Amino acid sequence: MAEIPTGPLLAMFVLTIIVSYAIAYHYxxxxxxxxxxxxxxxxxxxxxxxxxxxxxxxxxxxGLYVFGAVVLVFRNSKYFNE
Structure with a gap:
């Protein structure tokens, strides 16, 4: 567990969430x-x-990429239901 670079992992996690939200908002x-x-x-x-x-x-x-896809689907669902 100590060998996992947490800084870059957190950066990619945040980037994935931001991109998923941005794509859902754009469309x-x-x-x-x-x-x-x-x-x-x-x-x-x-x-x-x-x-x-x-x-x-x-x-x-x-895992991060699939997580971003799940966020994108649920975020787009929110806009679709409005």
């Missing part, structure tokens, strides 16, 4: 989920690159 009036999925897939390349530069383990990178 709040557009009800086509394909655009949001494409936007989040585009985020994968820089996210993975920065995460590997921070020397995060692959399982942490995958």
């Amino acid at each position: 709040r009036q557009d009800y086509d989920p394909k655009k949001m999925i494409i936007a989040y897939l585009i985020y994968l390349a820089p996210f993975a690159l920065v995460a590997f530069l921070f020397k995060l383990k692959l399982i942490l990178i995958i």
Whole structure:
């Protein structure tokens, strides 16, 4: 557990939440989920690159990315229900 870099992990966690909220907010009036999925897939390349530069383990990178997708789905659901 001591070998996990908590600073970079926290930075990627916060970045993932910010990007998920931003994508959901940007597409709040557009009800086509394909655009949001494409936007989040585009985020994968820089996210993975920065995460590997921070020397995060692959399982942490995958977990953070999936967590961001879950946040995006639930955040978009909030805008859809308004």
